[in-house]
Amino acid sequence: MKIILNIWRQKNSSSPGKMVRYELGNVNEHMSFLEMLDVLNEELTRKGEEPVTFEHDCREGICGSCGFMINGIPHGPERGTTVCQLHMRHFHDGEELWLEPFRAKAFPVLKDLMVDRSAFDRIIAAGGYISINTGSAPEANSIPVKKQCADRAMDAAACIGCGACVAACPNASASLFVSAKIAHLGLLPQGEPERDRRAMRMVLKMTEEGFGYCTNTGECEAICPKGVKIENIAMMHRDFTRAVALFREESKAGGAG
Amino acid sequence: MAFQLDSRTPSGPLEQRWSKAKQEMKLVSPANRRKYTVIVVGSGLAGGSAAATLGELGYNVKCFSFHDSPRRAHSIAAQGGINAAKNYQNDGDSVYRLFYDTIKGGDFRSRESNVYRLAEVSVNIIDQCVAQGVPFAREYGGTLANRSFGGAQVSRTFYARGQTGQQLLLGCYQALERQVDAGRVQMFYRHEMLDLVVIDGRARGIVTRNLVTGSIDCHVADAVVLATGGYGNAFYLSTNAKNCNATAIWRAYKRGAGFGNPCYTQIHPTCIPQSGDYQSKLTLMSESLRNDGRIWVPKQKGDTRNPNEIPEDERDYYLERMYPAFGNLCPRDIASRAAKLMCDQGYGVGPGGRGVYLDFKESIGRLGRKTIEERYGNLFEMYERITGEDPYTVPMRIYPAVHYTMGGLWVDYHLQSTIPGLFVLGEANFSDHGANRLGASALMQGLADGYFIISYTVGHFLAQVKPGGVNTDHAEFRAARQEVDERTRRLLSIKGRKTVDDFHRELGKILWEFCGMARNAPGLKHALEKIPELREEFWQNVNVPGSAEDLNQSLEKAGRVADFLELGELMCLDALEREESCGGHFREEHQTEEGEAKRDDERFCHAAVWEYAGDGKRPVRHVEPLQFEFVHLAQRSYK
Numbered sequence: 001m002k003i004i005l006n007i008w009r010q011k012n013s014s015s016p017g018k019m020v021r022y023e024l025g026n027v028n029e030h031m032s033f034l035e036m037l038d039v040l041n042e043e044l045t046r047k048g049e050e051p052v053t054f055e056h057d058c059r060e061g062i063c064g065s066c067g068f069m070i071n072g073i074p075h076g077p078e079r080g081t082t083v084c085q086l087h088m089r090h091f092h093d094g095e096e097l098w099l100e101p102f103r104a105k106a107f108p109v110l111k112d113l114m115v116d117r118s119a120f121d122r123i124i125a126a127g128g129y130i131s132i133n134t135g136s137a138p139e140a141n142s143i144p145v146k147k148q149c150a151d152r153a154m155d156a157a158a159c160i161g162c163g164a165c166v167a168a169c170p171n172a173s174a175s176l177f178v179s180a181k182i183a184h185l186g187l188l189p190q191g192e193p194e195r196d197r198r199a200m201r202m203v204l205k206m207t208e209e210g211f212g213y214c215t216n217t218g219e220c221e222a223i224c225p226k227g228v229k230i231e232n233i234a235m236m237h238r239d240f241t242r243a244v245a246l247f248r249e250e251s252k253a254g255g256a257g
Numbered sequence: 258m259a260f261q262l263d264s265r266t267p268s269g270p271l272e273q274r275w276s277k278a279k280q281e282m283k284l285v286s287p288a289n290r291r292k293y294t295v296i297v298v299g300s301g302l303a304g305g306s307a308a309a310t311l312g313e314l315g316y317n318v319k320c321f322s323f324h325d326s327p328r329r330a331h332s333i334a335a336q337g338g339i340n341a342a343k344n345y346q347n348d349g350d351s352v353y354r355l356f357y358d359t360i361k362g363g364d365f366r367s368r369e370s371n372v373y374r375l376a377e378v379s380v381n382i383i384d385q386c387v388a389q390g391v392p393f394a395r396e397y398g399g400t401l402a403n404r405s406f407g408g409a410q411v412s413r414t415f416y417a418r419g420q421t422g423q424q425l426l427l428g429c430y431q432a433l434e435r436q437v438d439a440g441r442v443q444m445f446y447r448h449e450m451l452d453l454v455v456i457d458g459r460a461r462g463i464v465t466r467n468l469v470t471g472s473i474d475c476h477v478a479d480a481v482v483l484a485t486g487g488y489g490n491a492f493y494l495s496t497n498a499k500n501c502n503a504t505a506i507w508r509a510y511k512r513g514a515g516f517g518n519p520c521y522t523q524i525h526p527t528c529i530p531q532s533g534d535y536q537s538k539l540t541l542m543s544e545s546l547r548n549d550g551r552i553w554v555p556k557q558k559g560d561t562r563n564p565n566e567i568p569e570d571e572r573d574y575y576l577e578r579m580y581p582a583f584g585n586l587c588p589r590d591i592a593s594r595a596a597k598l599m600c601d602q603g604y605g606v607g608p609g610g611r612g613v614y615l616d617f618k619e620s621i622g623r624l625g626r627k628t629i630e631e632r633y634g635n636l637f638e639m640y641e642r643i644t645g646e647d648p649y650t651v652p653m654r655i656y657p658a659v660h661y662t663m664g665g666l667w668v669d670y671h672l673q674s675t676i677p678g679l680f681v682l683g684e685a686n687f688s689d690h691g692a693n694r695l696g697a698s699a700l701m702q703g704l705a706d707g708y709f710i711i712s713y714t715v716g717h718f719l720a721q722v723k724p725g726g727v728n729t730d731h732a733e734f735r736a737a738r739q740e741v742d743e744r745t746r747r748l749l750s751i752k753g754r755k756t757v758d759d760f761h762r763e764l765g766k767i768l769w770e771f772c773g774m775a776r777n778a779p780g781l782k783h784a785l786e787k788i789p790e791l792r793e794e795f796w797q798n799v800n801v802p803g804s805a806e807d808l809n810q811s812l813e814k815a816g817r818v819a820d821f822l823e824l825g826e827l828m829c830l831d832a833l834e835r836e837e838s839c840g841g842h843f844r845e846e847h848q849t850e851e852g853e854a855k856r857d858d859e860r861f862c863h864a865a866v867w868e869y870a871g872d873g874k875r876p877v878r879h880v881e882p883l884q885f886e887f888v889h890l891a892q893r894s895y896k
Contacts, residue, residue, distance in 0.1 A: 031535050038758075050811075058333065059540075085643070118326065134709070140386075157417075
C-alpha cells in the first residue's frame, strides 16, 4: 500500500522546523509504524538526505522511548498501543498522515520527532522513591501486602514514562505521570512513611518544570498506551492536600549527634 | 602481554566462601569514600543498582547512559520473573538447589563459587526489591506469589505480571534518582562510551560522545564499571532493543580486557516468527507461557489445516514426548533446538514452515480464561497486536530467536576484568550462566552484581589505591580522544552506496546461518572468510549521512555495526575452536545418538578467554580451567 507522510523536520532545538512531505510506496500491512519509517529512512539515506530522527528502542511497547503525534494523536489512532506496536494494517492505501513531535513547554524538541523528556527524571528524583539503602531491607514476607493493593499498585506502576499524557493534555500537565508514581508507592505499606513528602515534592517539582495543572479533561487516560487511570490523579490531589496540611521539610536542628 | 587469569576464587566450604571473601576484603572509611570517583557505564539493572549502591556508600559516582533516562534500559523488557531461593512454596528449594540447577542448566561451564554466591544473594535481592516498592504478585494472604520456570522443578520465580523486568528496573531507577537528588551520583544522559582509557595498566577513565551535541569528552575515575549489556544484536535480528550494542565492551577488549566465551549465545525458544524482510527486531513471548501452554506440531508434514481442526491424535507434543520429566519446561537451548529440528524435518507451521504452536486451549479449559488472562494478559495482547491473531482462540505460533549472550568480558570472583580497575557486571560479563542461562536468572544476576557484590569488591580495590593522580591532559586520554575523533571522521567521509543497516543485515544473516542454533566447522570457516570481506566493504562503501556535530543516529549505528563486524568474527573463531557441544553452543559434529549436546570435559572443561593482539592479527586464546569440587560432571538429562 501507499502512504503519504507529512513529517516535522527540525535540525535542532534552536532552529525553526517545518513540515516536509514524503510519499512511500510498497508499505506492507504487517509492518510496524516504525518499520515503515525505517524503510523511509533507508530511502532517504540512499538519496543522500538525512533520515528522520525519532526515538525508539525496545519496539515492544515497554521502554517508553518512542512516541510522537500521528494526525494529532499521541502514538496514533489505536487505543492502548505505543507507536512501535502500531501496525500498518490499521491504515488504508493512499492514507495521508501528519507526524509531529510531542508538544509541551517542558519537552523541548531536540531534532525532528525527538523531544527531551528529562523533566520526568527530575520529578522522580524529587521524591518518587522509597528511601531504603541496599542491605537494610527486612525479610520480604515480613511485609504482607493486600493482593488488591499490590494489584492496584501494579496498575499504576505500569506507566512507561513515554510522555503521551503530557502531549495529549490541553494544559500539558504531567499529572497522570506524576500521580501514577504517587499512587504506586502510596498504595503499598512500604511507601507509607514518605507519602506526604513524596506528594509535596513531586507536585511542586512538576509545576517548577513548566507542566500545566490538571483540569480533569481526561485526554491523558484516553491515550495512555498502558491504561493508567485518571483515578490516580484524584489520589495525588488527596495526598497533596494532606501533605499541605501535615508535611513540613525537616528542620535544620537535625537529630541526636 | 600474557593474561594473568587468576580467578581469585576463595577456598574452603562452598557455602562459606562469599562470607570469607567479604571478611578478607579491605574497606574504605566513610570519610574517604567521596574522594574516590567511580564511573559506571550503563544504567540498567546491573549498572543502575551499582551506581545507586555505590552512591549510598558515599563514593563519588558518575553514571553514563546513551538513553534519555535510566528507565529505558533493556532490562525493562524482561517479562517472566526473577529467581530466588526463598523456598516460600515449601517445595524443596534451597540455595544449593538453585546453585545446582544453574550449574547444570549452564551445562557445567561456569564457576562453582560464583554461581553459589549468586544463589546465596538471590534471597537478599527479593528483600531489597520488595522494600523499594516493587509490586510483585501476591497471594490473598498478602505473601509473595511464585511460579515455575524452565530448567527447574520447584516454583522459585517471583514476578510482577509479565513486566517483572520493568518493575525491578523502576525500583532500581528510583533508588538511583534518589542518589542523584542527594548529589552523590551525577548522571550523564545521552552519552555513549566510545573508548576506555588505560594508564599504567589500570583503567582510569572513558571517552564519550554527547549524542545531542556531538561533543567528545574525557572523564577520569579511580575505577570504571561496565554494565552495558550483551551483544545479541550482532545477529541484527534479535529480541534485544534496537540500541543494544557491544561498543563499550569491545573497546575495553581492544584495550586489553579478555573476552570470555564469545560463542555462547542463547536462542530463546518462544519468540514471534519473522513476518517479512523489513523486520527490524523480533519479539519475545515470555518463557513463563510454557507453564500453561503446550508446544506441538502436526504429525503430518506440511499440514496446512487450521490448528483448531487438527484432532488431538494428529498432534505431536514433541517436548512432552522427548523430555517427559520436564516436558514443556525443559531449558531454553533444548527447547529451541527441538523446534528447529521439527521445522527442519518439515513439520513447521505458518509462513515458510518456520514456526511451532504454543497452545493454551487445555489450560484455558482447566483454569478458565480469567486465570490465564491474569497471568499472561499483557503478553496475549502483545501477540495479538503484532500478528493480528487472538491467542485465546488460535494457538500462538512461535520460533526461536537470539535473546541473550552468556559470553562477555572475562571477570574474576571480584567481577574485575583482566584490566585492574575495570569491573564488568550483568550480561556484559561472561560469568555465571556457563553455556546456557536459565529463565529468570538474568535479572537475578544483574541485581546480584550491582546491589550485593560490586560494593564490596570495588571498595576492596579502591582501598589499595590513592584517589586521583591523573587528569584528562594525560597523553593516554589525548590519544584515545584523537582516535575517537579520527574514527568518527572516517565513518562520515566514506559516503559509499550502502546503508549501515544493509551491512548489519548481511552480518546478521552470516551469523544466524553459521553461528546460530547449530554450528559446524565448514560453516564457521566459511563465516570466518565472509565476515572480514564484509568488514572491508563496510569501510569502503558505507554511507553515513549527517555530521559529527549534531544529533546523528546514523553515525551512532555505524560505530556500533563497525564493532559488531569485528566481534562477529571472534564469535565464529571461538565457536570453531570449541570442539564440543555445550548448552547454547551446539556443534553438529559433537552430539549423542539421540541428538543431544555432547560435551568433551577432557578437552574443554574451561572458559576460553581471548586476548586482542592488534588489528588484522589473530587474537590469542587463553583458558581458565573450571574445577568442579562439589558438583559431579554429568550429561544433562531432562528426560
